[in-house]
Amino acid sequence: MTDIKLFHRPLIEKNNCGRNNFNDEVAEKVLAFHRTLPGYKPTPLAQLPALAKRCGVAGLYVKDESKRFGLNAFKGLGGSWCLANLIAKKIGLQSIDFHELCAPESLKRLGKNTFITATDGNHGMGIAWTAQQLQQNCVVYLPKGSTEERVERIRRVGATAEVTDMNYDQTVEYAQSLAAKNGWEFVQDTDRPGYTEIPTLIMQGYLTMAREAVDELKDKGLKPTHVFLQAGVGSMAGSIASYLASVYEDDMPVFVIVEADAADCIHKTMECGDGTVHVAQGDLATMMAGLACGIPSMTGLRILEGVAENFATITDRAAARGMRMLGNPLEGDDRVISGESGAAGFGAFIELTLEEENLNLRKAAGLDENSVVLCFSTEGDTDKAHYRKVVWQGVPPSA
Ligand SMILES: Cc1ncc(COP(=O)(O)O)c(C=O)c1O
Incomplete structure (x- = not known):
């Protein structure tokens, strides 16, 4: 049984x-x-030349977001930029500067506000950390099945964190309803009809990791041909x-968008191609907790429709194979160190390039000996016990 499905459609x-919200000028500001921010430094861009050779490509680079602000994931980039903008607007600051926001006078003017969100863990951690x-x-709700470790991590940075008995999308709705009821600020990393300003700010925050990767590749005289x-x-x-x-611009990389097979809303929407937005229903059972989302962001979807040719599910x-290989390099x-959701893009690259049965898919994606591949490992071992289960105990086993 193949571990990857890929829908390719020529752009x-x-x-x-x-493009107005996610360009280099915005990235520079972000x-x-x-x-x-305290503890800022660019995260490493890991180089894997030996594996690139094995996989038949010219270069393989993995942006390691486990080193981001000590948060073990990229999500704090979005939460911090969003909260900083909201707060600066509230107290009338012109510039978005952490030191200015934290100045005693700013904090006095701001008073105490409550920010609420729903999360698989990483986004909530970023919001809770920035709020602290x-x-x-900060109040954070996690969907059913969230591990105690993820809940505890959020509580340790001062937030109230609870697990609901609902899936991710229902938990988002619940958090939104509580915000309306209590007059709290709902800060969600996905849009809803009439709710786009805050998710757009969060998306802008993510640009820092791409900007750092672009700069580092440029220093090496490289540009990516494929981005997972x-x-x-x-x-x-x-x-x-x-x-x-x-x-x-005209030399745009080929994008491969990778979802968990149990939460394939974007893949299905693209495959169907008639404009109907598909929603993945039910428990969305996957160990890739960060990818267990059934309703796509419309902002994200509209962008991907216009720039991406490849939509994969794994x-x-x-x-798991991606996690093991990244943790045990040639x-x-x-x-x-890459967690379940963090390793998904890389895992898809491995399935495409190392499995002979996927030769046609690899060709469709245009991966060959000239390809320079960029993956983003968006989290480290955010659930340490489960990371060990995967890497030490081999659960789930590779095919
Ligand atoms: C580690 C990790 N990677 C990727 C994603 C996917 O981000 P998005 O929901 O914006 O598609 C998430 C989301 O929580 C995540 O936690």
Whole structure:
């Protein structure tokens, strides 16, 4: 049984969707803000030349977001940029600078506000961490099945965190209803009809990781030909794809969007192709907790429709294989600790290039000996016990 499905459709007309919000000028501003945050430094761009050779491509690079602000995931980039903008607007600050936001006078003017969100863990952690830095209250709801470790991590940065008995999408609705009831600020990383400003800010925050990767590749005289982006609701994939499409313009990379097979809303929507948005229903049972989302972000979806040609889904086995391979590199390659959702894009690349049965899919995606591949490992071992289960105990086993 194959561990990857890939829907390829030639891009007839590239659109400019999102280009006003996710371009280099915006990325520059976002990066300038992130530089003012405590503990900021660019995350490593791991190089895997030996594996690239084995996989038959010219270069393989993995952006390691486990090193982001000590948060073990990229999501704090979005939460911090969003909260900083909301707060600056509230107290009338012109610039978005962490030190200014934290100045005693700013905090006095701001008073205490409560921010609420729903999360698989990483987004909530980013919001809770930023709220703590800015001395604000934070309430976080996680969907059923969330592990105690993820809940505890959020509580440790001062937030109230509870697990619901609902799936991710229902938990988002619940958090939104509580916000309306209590007059709290709902800060969600996916849009809903009439709710796009905050998710757009969060998506802009993600640009820092792409901007750092572009800069580092440029220093090496390189540009990516292929970019693998994992998607839950598709906010991250949409913002990064839009940004890279604007940076590289006519020489835009090929994008491969990767979802968990149990939460394949974007894949199904694209495959169907008649404009109907498909929703993945039920428990969305996958170990890729960050990708277990049934309703796509419309902002993300519209962007991906106009720039991406490849929409993949992978099994948990493929993600597990990605985690193991990144954690146990070939000689001379960099090591990356990558969690279940973090390894999904890389896992898809491995299935496409190392499995003979996927030769046609590899060809459809245009992967060959000239390809320079960029993956984003968007989280580290955010669930340490489960990471060990996957990497040490081989659960789930590879095919
Ligand atoms: C580690 C990780 N990677 C990728 C994603 C996907 O991001 P999005 O929901 O914006 O598609 C998430 C979402 O929570 C995540 O936690």
